[in-house]
Amino acid sequence: MQHLPHLGTGIGWRPEIADVVEAMPGIDWVEAVAENVCPGHLPDSLLRLRERGVTVVPHGVSLGLGGADRPDEQRLAELAARAEALGSPLVTEHIAFVRAGGERTASQLLEAGHLLPVPRTRDALDVLCENVRIAQDALPVPLAVENIAALFGWPGEEMSEGQFLYELVERTGVRLLIDVANLHTNHVNRGEDPAKALDELPVEAIAYVHVAGGFERDGVWHDSHAHPVPQPVLDVLADLASRVTPPGVLLERDENFPDDAGELGREVATIRETVAAAAPPARRADVPSARVPDAPVEDVVRGRVGLAQAALLSSLVAGTPAPEGFDRARLAVQSRALAGKRADVVAKVAPELPVILGASTYRTAFLGYAARRPMTAGYRRDALDFAEDQLIGQRVHDAVARRELTQWWLDRSGPKPPSGRPVARALRAARLALGRG
Template sequence: MKLGIGIGWRPEIADAVEALPGIDWVETVAENVCTGHLPDSLVRLRDRGVTVVPHGVALGLGGAERPDAGRLADLAARAELLGSPLVTEHIAFVRAGGPRTASPGLEAGHLLPVPRTWDALDVLCENVRIAQDSLPVPLALENIAALVSWPDEELTEGQFLAELVERTGVRLLIDVANLHTNHVNRGEDPATALDELPVEAIAYVHVAGGVEKDGVWHDTHAHPVTRPVLDVLAELRSRVDPPGVLLERDDDFPPASELADELTTIRATLDRAATLGALRKETPSTPAATAGRVASRPAPGAEGSAHADSVRDRVAVAQTALLSALVAGTPAPHGFDHHRLGIQSRALAAKRAGVVAKVAPELPEILGAGYRDAFLAYARTRPMSAGYRRDALDFAEGLLIVGRPADAAARRRLTHWWQDRAGARPPRRTTRLVRAARAALVGR
């Protein structure tokens, strides 16, 4: 199916997206769409014949647990509501811990890389098949950007994606900005990945901006698209004509004219790459797509459910150890780069602070300039376990327990805010003392 040129629809730029010329389709974050009421902007776009694709971020198909049936049902409902020809998600894990590891459940609030191992591939493939059976339209999965690398990986990114497609028939959403990110942060050549993966399985392509700081590329989706990312897009287009290409922007939204300019640049890049690709010596596509293939290991289903569960247990232990190091301050697992883990940990905490400020804008208003430092201090000892709105309530409660903020008027405002949303009275003095003592013990 040909999608054409599109842009990520976000409420902050809804009017601009509607007015942009030459937009064939849009993509919206699935979890931000209420099935009971579509935003008027999306309704108008859909009525104009603009295709709308829901893009999920919360399934965690790369995680050790099987996909949550409720989350799958919600994603299916959004696809049907929008009349979408496909839905997309990520090759990532977003939570860990729980009964399988006899440890507290942890939420990353971010897309984290799965190890490119046979175990992780076995788990991912089963999860993908479960998702495919639950969705009314085809599924495409996106490669993600990563700051950290797993030790002792057994497959390259291209090989991992090729095996995934071979086993499940899933489509691919290739993010060229993420290929560039992994080139800078992990030394992985985008051209090699493109040679190894099955480009004929591409459903569409993401293009997004980022920024480099101290030798680390941050995939921000809040900066203009850079020339190196466009070069990777050109590399991809020289191999295949992707059905769709989409510009992503999630923050620090520029004027509509700048978005239009970026779309014009993307179109020009595709046109030039198509011309150069046509001039190349023609070579069969199959050898190129399978050049990096390795012999497949049998899927765990052939050996029984007990073996499949033992594979999941191994993946669960590894992912829980990594996520715990990132959000709970536990020791870094063996083989990981401690410096990179520190960068990722700080980035996750900063993202939490930013998202909580968006879902609960009253908090930075009440706390003023001290909001960010107070939240980061809270995040060092309180991993997220139930989403950002719960995180905001827990943060406010934690401040009230220790008698903050110091300003009495601000503390009253915070108390009233907490009461309105928690549906209960703030903890009494005895409860506060007990919780404070527990927190002190945990922090030792």
Template sequence: MELGIGIGWRPEIAETVERLPGVDWVEVVAENVCPGHLPASLTRLRERGTRIVPHGVSLGLGGADRPSARRLADLAERAEALDAPLVTEHIAFVRAGGPLTASPVLEAGHLLPVPRTWDALSVLCENVRIAQDSLPVPLALENIAALIAWPDEELTEGQFLAELVERTGVRLLIDVANLHTNRVNRGEDPSAALDALPVEAIAYVHVAGGVERDGVWHDTHAHPVTQPVLDVLADLRARVCPPGVLLERDDDFPPPNALSSELSRIRETLRMTPGPAAPERTEPERTEPGDGGAARDGDAREGVSVSPHNGGAVRERVAIAQAALMSALVAGTPAPEGFDPRRLRVQSRALLAKRADVVGKVAPELPGILGDAYRTAFLSYARNRPMHAGYRRDALDFVGHLLATGRPEDAAVRRRLTLWWQERAAPEPPRRAVRFARAARAALAGIGR
């Protein structure tokens, strides 16, 4: 299925996306779309024949638990509402804990890398099969960027992806910016990963910008695409003509002409790179579980599988490892053995910053009410309080914490926060008359000061 050149649709650049020349398709964050109330811009794009692909961020298919039936149903509903040709998600885990570890469920609020081990691969494959059976269209999975590396990994990124495709038939969404990120942060060679990939399984490609600080590459999606990322795209293009290539931008949106220029650079990179000399692919060398890279063949190719006899034990091992890492990142517990504590601190700070940014977008009234104090107050609150139930609950808990501790000191600001919290903390939103009465009470209280 040929997609062409696309761009990530975001509300902030909706009108720009509609007007950009040469955009063949768009991708939308699945969780930001309400199937019964599609944004007018997406409706117009769909009506004029622009393909729309929902891109999920919350399934956590790399997690130790089986995927949520509700989340899968939500993703399926969005695929049908958008008449999508496929849906995409990530090879990542986003929450850990729960019954498998007899510990509270913690959420990262972002994508975390799964260990490239046979146990983790087996759990991921079963989760992918469950997802495939629940979705009305094909599924493609994206490789993610990582600030941290798991100790004692048994497969390279390319081997891990190749095994995943062979066992499940899932398509791949290859993010060349993430391959570049892993080169800087983990010393991994993008070309080696591409060499091992079943390139015929690629559904499409992501291209995005980032920035390097103190030797760490941050995949921000808020900076221009750099030449090293385009070089990885060219390396991929030399192996296969990807069915689609998409520019991602999530923040600090530039003027329309800058977005258009980035799309032109992507087109030029694809046009100027000679294609593969032959369609044949050399089968990557395979390894036995735990043999550190020796070739394997025959029935041993399946490695460890999640069967009725050992599935619980495999999932439990993965769950314990992921819960320990998650706790270190979001709850301040000691670094698990084998991890670089300094790099974990970098990842922890990045998760906190991401959490503050997303809460500010989910509840934009809060930065409006608190002004410049919002970010400092939120980071102080969140540093030792892990997220448990998503960003909207996080916003409510943050405001509840401020009010319970008598902050902020400005009484007028505190009243505005109280009204905001009251309107959202009830089982259902207050009716118009109730909101009007509360606003009137707040106004009278302000006059009486």
């Protein structure tokens, strides 16, 4: 058995609050979104934190360990490189799928741009366990996986969340990153009792804990990571901390950062005090040893999982009918949320777009585009495809905006449009109009 590293109390490091995090007293460690960190060009803020002895943990969001396909070797290599560059004691990812379709299902590969829940079935668990083992073998440090929040559940589930997580740990020896805000979200959205989940899962396997805020609207809890932590989430944290002292606890805040830096500091202090007040009996925080490795997952099992996930994702992002047994109203809420998040992230990846088009015009235009074109290759490609869509469809009526958008696209799409694509013919005229031959 391996002892888990003691992390203490931390906060999610984001570029927008880098200075605030550096100045915040009592921060033992930080977590950085892995995909936003380049191993060869680490942000100066993270370097300074490391020099002070602050632990940095990379938190991945794009592996899709719950997907039907085996983890992508390149993504695993990049996550490993980030862990080594940061000198991290572990890395974390999610129990989720983020893409579906492709060769396995003879359908278009679709990207969700978001973490979607896996069905708690034997098939899905078998696939997840094998994917986790593949990731463990490829990473230089231990892996912990996080429970996610969900707006909807899968029909025909065979296990509760706690049972699903317990068997995952028992079969793989993986550590857990328990998000108490996600337990609260699933309580509101799916009627799942957080205390029951904590009763069933192996709390001794917890590597650390996430705490975050959200909001409720029309009976649906939105895990926004953009609002203060509410009391019900702190109550779940207290329940967990009364069972076992977690090696680490971390506040997540991804946007809508408060003007008053002291607000984040007070939230961190409240989290620390909540854990300390729970004061559980002393318990060893050891990870159960994995069983003898399972037999390889048959392709037919991955195929069943892949078809189910592709049908669901297609209904969410491509407008196909909802699969049988799902709550269609909840899927509609999820679909709108995915489109909104997609618009927001593209605006961050390509901030020039809302400037060129105007903020409100950009959002309306992007949501219309998203309804026509599901994402297939990530947010940066999505930004270029959106610009192409607006130009080819002659949807930009303001002459100045059209010229600026054309220039923006040309500057980012290489020396000339790829031959053989419809956009080549459409934008060749724009290139000539701009005097670029």
